[in-house]
Amino acid sequence: MTEPLRVAIAGLGTVGAGVIRLLDTNGELIARRAGRPIEVVAVTARDRSKDRDVDLSRFKWIDDPTALAVEADADVVLELVGGADGTALALARAALDAKKSFVTANKAMIAHHGFELAQAAESAGVALKFEAAVAGGIPVVKGLREGAAANAIDRVYGVMNGTCNFILSKMESEGGDFSEVLAEAQAKGFAEADPSFDIDGVDAAHKLSILSSIAFGTQPAFDDVAIGGIRDVVAADIAEAAALGYRIRLVGIAEEDGEGLFQRVHPYLVPMAHPLAHVSGSTNAVVAEGNFVGRLFFEGAGAGDGPTASAVVADLIDIARGEFGPPYAMPVTVLAKQPPAPTGERRGRAYVRLTVADKVGVLAEIAAAMRDAGVSIEALMQRGAMADGSVLVAIVTHEGPERCVAQALEKLSASSNLKGAPMWMHILGD
The missing domain is CATH 3.40.50.720 (NAD(P)-binding Rossmann-like Domain)
Structure with missing residues (x-):
């Protein structure tokens, strides 16, 4: 040797x-x-x-x-x-x-x-x-940079933070609220004493921006990632999602749409038929969709000494073999500088949860705001009154531009009947 x-x-x-x-x-x-x-x-x-x-x-x-x-x-x-x-x-x-x-x-x-x-x-x-x-021991960087190198990547997305996934999975299985499960995660060492980077989506956004650059041949653009976390997800959201055939996951998603690079980390409702809905505990999973290879699914331990050390030593083995290659799959001189894609006309379905006063006319007010903004409602559910006299109203929309939902929520924000900030989650499409 x-x-x-x-x-x-x-x-x-x-x-x-x-x-x-x-x-x-x-x-x-x-x-x-x-x-x-x-x-x-x-x-x-x-x-x-x-x-x-x-x-x-x-x-x-x-x-x-x-x-x-x-x-x-x-x-x-x-x-x-x-x-x-x-x-x-x-x-x-x-x-x-x-x-x-x-x-x-x-x-x-x-x-x-x-x-x-x-x-x-x-x-x-x-x-x-x-x-x-990115994603601990899962070889997703190598998979994109080398295994899928012959493909144009249409979309890359996934569950990229184990702390958030542990919390959401526990809320599903045990019915606890966010604060209770977070405290348990901290006691078990799954969450930091200050968990902000995890639960507010920053950690997942770091990983997404790295994968975006490799997948799309663009200069890294962390500042362009739209970031949302899970601290406002409540047990009622988990229950409503399950009743509708979904599970809630913090999903990072990136794709090029002709006007720029779209990058978002946000809680999504994931259909039960999608493999990401079955990623539980502290596991990470990443999906890449190539134009010739189709859907690639990477799943495994996203953190921990063993999985992370495994990924580190795999890099050392590459270097020992003389396998360098450009860090972002192509030389930095040809990495494109992409503007962030506008989201207003981005089409999709949404889940909206409102906490409102329990009185006559509130549902009509919500429906009118949605109608005036051009939002078509697929389903509307109202649950019983809580201790403070308010009720939860959950809405699932038909597919439409995101700007319409934003306009409806802006109009409702001025209503005296609204008892807290709305929760807006996107629904992951196929």
Whole structure:
């Protein structure tokens, strides 16, 4: 065998320690598949004394994470620190400036700075790999970048946040409300103490913007993603969706529509016949639709030390084989700069939930607002009065322009009969 691929690791949390354990456990197999051994030669982390259940004494310890790029006798720098900027970004820039390949699981950094880093990697003639940044151990980046490379991708979408999916699945199975299930998820370690990035859709938006760029050959455009989360989903929404033949999932979806690139993360009603409706717990799943290959479905563990370490080491194996390739499937010089697609004329069906006063004339007021905005109602359901005297009204619309629903809700927002902000969820089409 040839000389080993030497790796320096920044960040020794669950994933960093998992990478070391994976290389220790499967080292011989990995060496055969890579054509040469992969060896960790240097590490860095904030706390040198912490017990990580791996033997670190065999590696060079470098206190300054940024210095790892220069001081470590390594071919590849692996960043597992996290964060869009700060230490992670400084290390990425230093590694690429030093003409060392760079591997990361950092979705936020790639979403915000991936284009810059791809330019630097291509200029230096080294690899930039980030399979683990999207959907943990699922090889969706490789699947789009390589397996589906011959296809024009019509649409890419999926369930991309395990915390949200765990919460929604629990609400389905146990009937609990959002706040109760979130507290349980935090107690079990499925949700952070501050879960905002997850439940408000930002984490999924990071992943979607990365996949969009690879799928459509566009410059990454995280700021153009329309982002909504699940914190306003209530148990009644889950029940209404089930009665109508749907499940609620936080879905990220991207497609080109002739006027620009459409990117949205939002809770959707997913038909029970669709495979995404059956993605439960903390699992992730991504669907890509190619013009020749048809529908591709990727499903698996979206987080955790084992799955994420698996994706990281898969990138290291590619580098050991000399398989670099452009990070976004095509050179950065040909990535198109797409404007965000306008959504007003985008057609679809919608679910709208209103909390209103329980009195005569309210349903007529809602129906009139929908009629005046050009919204055709497919179904309208009213449930019994709650403790405060209000009732829930759920509406499913026929297919129509999104601007019509927006206009109807804007008109209703001025009504004294409305007891809280409306909940608007899109219905996923085939």
